[in-house]
Amino acid sequence: MKKRFTPILGLLLMLCVQSQAQSFESATDAVKNMGVGWNLGNTLDAVKEGVAEGWTWDSIEDHEKNWGQPVTTPELMKMMKEAGFGAIRVPVTWYQEMDSEGKVNDAWMNRVKEVVDYVIDNDMYCIINVHHDTGDGTQWLHASTTTYDKVKDKYEYLWKQIAEKFKDYDQRLLFESYNEMLDDNNRWNEPVSDDGYKAINSYAKLFVTTVRNTGGNNAERNLVVNDYSASSVPNAMKALELPEESGHIIFQLHSYPNWQTKSNAKNEIDNLISNIKSNLLDRAPVIIGEYATFTTWPSTIDYYDKDKEVALYAMDYLIKETKKEGIGTFYWMGLSDRIYRSEPAFNQADLAETLIKAYYGSSDNYKFPTHDSSKGTVAFEGEKTLEWGVGITVPASMLKEVGKQVEVELSYKLDFTDYDDIQFMYNKGGWQKIPSGLSMDGQAFDGADFGPSGAYGISSGDSKTSVLTFDESAFELVASNDLIIQGHGVIMTKVVVQSPGTSGISNAIIDKNSDNAIFNLAGQRVANPTKGIYIQNGKKIVMK
Numbered sequence: 180m181k182k183r184f185t186p187i188l189g190l191l192l193m194l195c196v197q198s199q200a201q202s203f204e205s206a207t208d209a210v211k212n213m214g215v216g217w218n219l220g221n222t223l224d225a226v227k228e229g230v231a232e233g234w235t236w237d238s239i240e241d242h243e244k245n246w247g248q249p250v251t252t253p254e255l256m257k258m259m260k261e262a263g264f265g266a267i268r269v270p271v272t273w274y275q276e277m278d279s280e281g282k283v284n285d286a287w288m289n290r291v292k293e294v295v296d297y298v299i300d301n302d303m304y305c306i307i308n309v310h311h312d313t314g315d316g317t318q319w320l321h322a323s324t325t326t327y328d329k330v331k332d333k334y335e336y337l338w339k340q341i342a343e344k345f346k347d348y349d350q351r352l353l354f355e356s357y358n359e360m361l362d363d364n365n366r367w368n369e370p371v372s373d374d375g376y377k378a379i380n381s382y383a384k385l386f387v388t389t390v391r392n393t394g395g396n397n398a399e400r401n402l403v404v405n406d407y408s409a410s411s412v413p414n415a416m417k418a419l420e421l422p423e424e425s426g427h428i429i430f431q432l433h434s435y436p437n438w439q440t441k442s443n444a445k446n447e448i449d450n451l452i453s454n455i456k457s458n459l460l461d462r463a464p465v466i467i468g469e470y471a472t473f474t475t476w477p478s479t480i481d482y483y484d485k486d487k488e489v490a491l492y493a494m495d496y497l498i499k500e501t502k503k504e505g506i507g508t509f510y511w512m513g514l515s516d517r518i519y520r521s522e523p524a525f526n527q528a529d530l531a532e533t534l535i536k537a538y539y540g541s542s543d544n545y546k547f548p549t550h551d552s553s554k555g556t557v558a559f560e561g562e563k564t565l566e567w568g569v570g571i572t573v574p575a576s577m578l579k580e581v582g583k584q585v586e587v588e589l590s591y592k593l594d595f596t597d598y599d600d601i602q603f604m605y606n607k608g609g610w611q612k613i614p615s616g617l618s619m620d621g622q623a624f625d626g627a628d629f630g631p632s633g634a635y636g637i638s639s640g641d642s643k644t645s646v647l648t649f650d651e652s653a654f655e656l657v658a659s660n661d662l663i664i665q666g667h668g669v670i671m672t673k674v675v676v677q678s679p680g681t682s683g684i685s686n687a688i689i690d691k692n693s694d695n696a697i698f699n700l701a702g703q704r705v706a707n708p709t710k711g712i713y714i715q716n717g718k719k720i721v722m723k
């Protein structure tokens with residue numbers, strides 16, 4: 180007897196299939212429920228110097244730490260949750276973890292999953308993306324239709340792998356298509372021609388279609404698409420097309436400041452929100468996926484350090500005004516950065532609290548732990564062979580926490596055949612010698628060079644601990660511009676920042692240091708950067 184497929188049976192089967200996938204909140208509700216967001220930047224998005232796709236890292240940990248951030252821990256995410264943050268954007272760079280066929284290696288995919296789980300397990304929203312696979316035009320993804328035609332299969336395969344890995348996650352996980360994608364001319368804000376816009380919209384559509392086709396919760400997952408270069412200019416916003424009419428798409432852009440006064444900050448923020456409302460918000464909800472108190476072009480200025488009153492005013496105003504319009508925000512790094520993430524603690528606790536208080540109206544129910552510098556801070560521990568251009572950075576913020584009487588305790592071993600020297604620099608537009616005002620174990624020495632063998636009568640192979648102190652002028656240099664320790668014939672094993680008379684170091688925050696070099700997004704060292712986005716001292720800078 181032939182079986183009949185009745186309409187009622189068909190309806191029952193359809194309902195059964197639908198029940199297997201969660202019904203997700205709308206994109207508008209998701210942005211509202213995220214609250215205040217933060218970026219786990221320069222971590223899973225790092226790339227390696229001088230190598231391209233298909234290259235294998237020594238370890239997954241090396242990849243994660245390569246731009247100066249420590250390995251991410253669940254404790255860091257717990258701290259962010261207890262401080263009131265409701266969402267974490269986790270930028271991820273994939274191309275150096277892909278083989279020649281485009282397959283992501285399992286270890287990297289599993290590490291990304293671990294970090295996502297840290298966020299989700301703390302009941303926060305999480306956004307993962309394709310980050311520095313885009314960039315300055317030298318990466319494999321950039322905004323031209325010619326490039327799109329060449330790489331669309333590889334891009335589709337990448338997102339299919341990511342989507343399959345995370346298809347069973349609930350609505351707290353969102354996918355972001357690509358980061359700041361530029362055209363063949365590395366043009367920021369707007370492409371040279373409309374071809375750049377056409378390419379962006381093609382990538383966005385392919386991303387959405389690919390994720391949806393994997394089924395499960397991905398059928399309704401809220402997805403994020405960026406405009407050209409994640410630009411905040413009206414033309415780029417206007418040119419971004421809505422890839423589907425589902426109610427599950429979010430638009431994203433980035434915005435960095437050019438303030439001088441409170442009035443300038445207010446006008447800039449008002450203009451940004453007005454442009455978002457005019458060009459994006461009537462079609463889909465919007466998040467500002469990156470913003471900060473600092474700018475990197477035409478010169479690096481952090482208003483948090485330069486004029487904190489203006490910076491905190493601007494952050495308060497931005498959060499209040501974006502909340503009114505239903506626009507989400509994700510602060511770029513900062514707040515808890517580098518060594519402070521390992522404790523974990525906030526190095527900009529007042530800024531973090533400003534964001535939370537602006538959004539919720541009060542910060543009374545939230546925690547903003549800071550590092551107790553009176554107990555001493557381990558700025559470096561391991562083995563670092565000092566050489567000219569290869570050194571250890573002690574952050575200015577760590578020195579300022581203690582104040583003018585700060586001591587830097589150095590533990591080291593001599594290893595030389597010709598001579599030994601420890602040189603002390605400050606970092607202002609490059610490494611510069613501290614001209615005077617330094618003492619080692621209470622004895623002043625000339626300029627920035629200190630030779631342990633001559634000072635103490637010790638030989639190569641001997642170990643020693645010495646305490647560096649500063650007069651007022653030297654302290655002002657390092658407290659504003661970082662302290663750099665380089666040299667020759669010396670292996671540094673530990674650097675501790677402490678108050679006078681500190682006994683016993685109970686707080687250890689390990690830092691991986693840079694040599695102030697500039698790298699492009701392929702990880703290649705650049706002597707004379709032109710237009711584009713670069714990394715210096717673990718931070719993103721933009722040359723325009």
